[in-house]
Amino acid sequence: xxxxxxxxxxxxxxxxxxxxxxxxxxxxxxxxxxxxxxxxxxxxxxxxxxxxxxxxxxxxxxxxxxx
Amino acid sequence: xxxxxxxxxxxxxxxxxxxxxxxxxxxxxxxxxxxxxxxxxxxxxxxxxxxxxxxxxxxxxxxxxxxxxxxxxxxxxxxxxxxxxxxxxxxxxxxxxxxxxxxxxxxxxxxxxxxxxxxxxxxxxxxxxxxxxxxxxxxxxxxxxxxxxxxxxxxxxxxxxxxxxxxxxxxxxxxxxxxxxxxxxxxxxxxxxxxxxxxxxxxxxxxxxxxxxxxxxxxxxxxxxxxxxxxxxxxxxxxxxxxxxxxxxxxxxxxxxxxxxxxxxxxxxxxxxxxxxxxxxxxxxxxxxxxxxxxxxxxxxxxxxxxxxxxxxxxxxxxxxxxxxxxxxxxxxxxxxxxxxxxxxxxxxxxxxxxxxxxxxxxxxxxxxxxxxxxxxxxxxxxxxxxxxxxxxxxxxxxxxxxxxxxxxxxxxxxxxxxxxxxxxxxxxxxxxxxxxxxxxxxxxxxxxxxxxxxxxxxxxxxxxxxxxxxxxxxxxxxxxxxxxxxxxxxxxx
Numbered sequence: 001x002x003x004x005x006x007x008x009x010x011x012x013x014x015x016x017x018x019x020x021x022x023x024x025x026x027x028x029x030x031x032x033x034x035x036x037x038x039x040x041x042x043x044x045x046x047x048x049x050x051x052x053x054x055x056x057x058x059x060x061x062x063x064x065x066x067x
Numbered sequence: 068x069x070x071x072x073x074x075x076x077x078x079x080x081x082x083x084x085x086x087x088x089x090x091x092x093x094x095x096x097x098x099x100x101x102x103x104x105x106x107x108x109x110x111x112x113x114x115x116x117x118x119x120x121x122x123x124x125x126x127x128x129x130x131x132x133x134x135x136x137x138x139x140x141x142x143x144x145x146x147x148x149x150x151x152x153x154x155x156x157x158x159x160x161x162x163x164x165x166x167x168x169x170x171x172x173x174x175x176x177x178x179x180x181x182x183x184x185x186x187x188x189x190x191x192x193x194x195x196x197x198x199x200x201x202x203x204x205x206x207x208x209x210x211x212x213x214x215x216x217x218x219x220x221x222x223x224x225x226x227x228x229x230x231x232x233x234x235x236x237x238x239x240x241x242x243x244x245x246x247x248x249x250x251x252x253x254x255x256x257x258x259x260x261x262x263x264x265x266x267x268x269x270x271x272x273x274x275x276x277x278x279x280x281x282x283x284x285x286x287x288x289x290x291x292x293x294x295x296x297x298x299x300x301x302x303x304x305x306x307x308x309x310x311x312x313x314x315x316x317x318x319x320x321x322x323x324x325x326x327x328x329x330x331x332x333x334x335x336x337x338x339x340x341x342x343x344x345x346x347x348x349x350x351x352x353x354x355x356x357x358x359x360x361x362x363x364x365x366x367x368x369x370x371x372x373x374x375x376x377x378x379x380x381x382x383x384x385x386x387x388x389x390x391x392x393x394x395x396x397x398x399x400x401x402x403x404x405x406x407x408x409x410x411x412x413x414x415x416x417x418x419x420x421x422x423x424x425x426x427x428x429x430x431x432x433x434x435x436x437x438x439x440x441x442x443x444x445x446x447x448x449x450x451x452x453x454x455x456x457x458x459x460x461x462x463x464x465x466x467x468x469x470x471x472x473x474x475x476x477x478x479x480x481x482x483x484x485x486x487x488x489x490x491x492x493x494x495x496x497x498x499x500x501x502x503x504x505x506x507x508x509x510x511x512x513x514x515x516x517x518x519x520x521x522x523x524x525x526x527x528x529x530x531x532x533x534x535x536x537x538x539x540x541x542x543x544x545x546x547x548x549x550x551x552x553x554x555x556x557x558x559x560x561x
Contacts, residue, residue: 004080006097007111009090012079014112016072022134029072031095032116033123037135044147056142059135061114063125 021061033065474501476510477530479559484537485514485527487555488548497524504528507547509540514561530557 017035020027026036042057077087098116101108107117114127133140477485489500497513504511509529516523528548531537537554 004082004086004090006090006094008080009076009094010110011112012076013091013094014110015079016075017113018131018134021131027072029091029095031092032098033125035125045144047144047146052147053144054147055144056139058139061125061127061131061135063114063116063123063127065123065125 031066033063035061035063038062473505474498475512477512477514477527477557479514479557479561481530481557482559483557484531484534484554485512485557486529486531486537486541486544486548486552487514487525488528488552489526491524491526492521494524497526501526504547507544514555514557516561525555527555527557528552 013029017027017029021035021037024037026034028034037059038061040058040060043055045053045055047053073084073088073091076091077084080087080090082090098108098110102116102118102123107115109115112128112130114125114131117124117126127135488504489497491497491500494513494515501511501513504526507528511526511528514525514527516525528544529537529540531540531554534554534556541548541552541554
């Protein structure tokens with residue numbers, strides 16, 4: 001049986017985490033942490049000129065390290 | 068370890084779950100080692116892990132961020148309030164900060180006041196420059212801008228104080244004012260270049276061309292219309308009025324008369340008398356109008372023309388009241404009559420054919436071929452007997468009465484010929500058909516035969532020696548025998 005390199009395992013892990021997160025599921029990687037998709041609504045902020053702007057909502061991948 | 072993660076890992080790598088778990092543990096250990104040594108580590112396609120005070124942080128890869136935020140991709144930040152206007156004081160503060168003098172104390176109040184004064188003086192100079200430009204001939208905007216620039220600079224320099232902030236403020240504002248002034252000057256230049264309207268006499272291209280029509284033309288048309296109306300009223304009201312008919316009026320009337328007359332000729336087919344009268348009157352009017360056109364001083368001709376026109380007017384009025392009769396009716400009537408005749412003929416023809424089909428036909432006795440199913444006749448016995456003797460002998464054989472009331476009497480063995488008066492398919496029907504002939508002084512019997520495979524029961528009247536005698540009996544007994552009675556040879560098999 002051919003040996004699996006660490007790079008291959010890392011790529012496979014990245015694919016699994018990406019697919020799970022984009023599907024809206026939380027992916028828990030033992031020894032590392034959990035990944036999930038979190039939604040941030042629009043909010044007020046200031047731009048570089050000091051003008052108030054409304055930032056659009058966004059979805060972000062959030063990582064919570066294992067304690 | 069998460070079972071689902073291990074299973075997915077094993078499926079992707081094509082290894083067993085135990086090996087997938089071991090590989091994952093190896094990977095995690097290596098990541099932690101990199102974090103300890105380098106402070107960060109990267110998983111390609113996933114992101115970067117960094118060791119921070121609060122713990123392990125994660126920064127997603129750009130592709131992963133874009134894929135995760137695909138729903139809101141491309142949405143920009145929307146400004147809530149308009150940008151604040153740049154006040155001289157703000158600009159001064161900004162410049163001070165940019166100059167790196169954050170700690171030095173600033174004199175914003177004095178600088179603002181001095182800047183306002185400089186702005187006011189600059190505006191006055193701009194106004195003076197505008198006036199001068201308005202008096203001057205059109206010139207390139209650059210020159211004007213240059214003059215104004217000089218003026219503004221002079222004002223700016225004249226108004227500035229030894230204070231560095233004021234100089235900087237004026238120099239900062241001068242270019243803006245210059246641009247504004249230059250723009251306004253360009254607008255004024257465009258206004259001065261405005262071309263005068265073409266209707267001015269001193270226009271280089273000359274005055275506008277005169278219109279084709281004149282108001283006087285309308286007056287002339289109106290006058291002519293009024294004159295015509297007046298003349299018509301006079302003609303209608305006063306038949307004997309002595310009015311001078313001008314050449315134009317006569318010519319105008321003559322074609323009108325002809326047109327009306329032609330119209331009447333087309334419409335009224337039946338009113339020939341009226342048409343003729345109108346034609347005559349129209350002709351007279353035309354004839355009268357023509358010499359009038361030359362002289363126009365004969366009152367009698369005028370009266371005739373007036374009367375002709377009166378008649379025409381009356382006929383026109385009559386026609387308007389009553390609808391004109393068109394020749395279409397005749398065509399319709401002729402077509403209708405034609406169709407009626409055709410219909411009647413069709414009905415009669417159909418009735419004739421129906422009568423022919425449905426009328427009862429007299430039953431004709433069958434007339435088979437003379438040589439059909441008949442053996443050669445035995446003429447020996449027949450020739451021995453005279454034609455009348457056989458009948459007499461048979462009559463003598465029955466002394467009861469000369470009138471036969473029962474069937475029988477034909478000797479089949481003797482042969483000969485008989486006259487067939489009926490042919491039935493049953494013996495009972497044949498016997499019934501034979502009854503009317505029993506009162507004849509001839510033997511009547513039912514003879515059996517086969518014709519075309521069908522057994523026929525024929526009623527035979529008389530027994531004759533030969534065919535000629537049988538036919539002679541048919542002629543002799545024509546009224547008593549049915550039409551179509553035919554002679555038949557008698558055989559023993561009947």
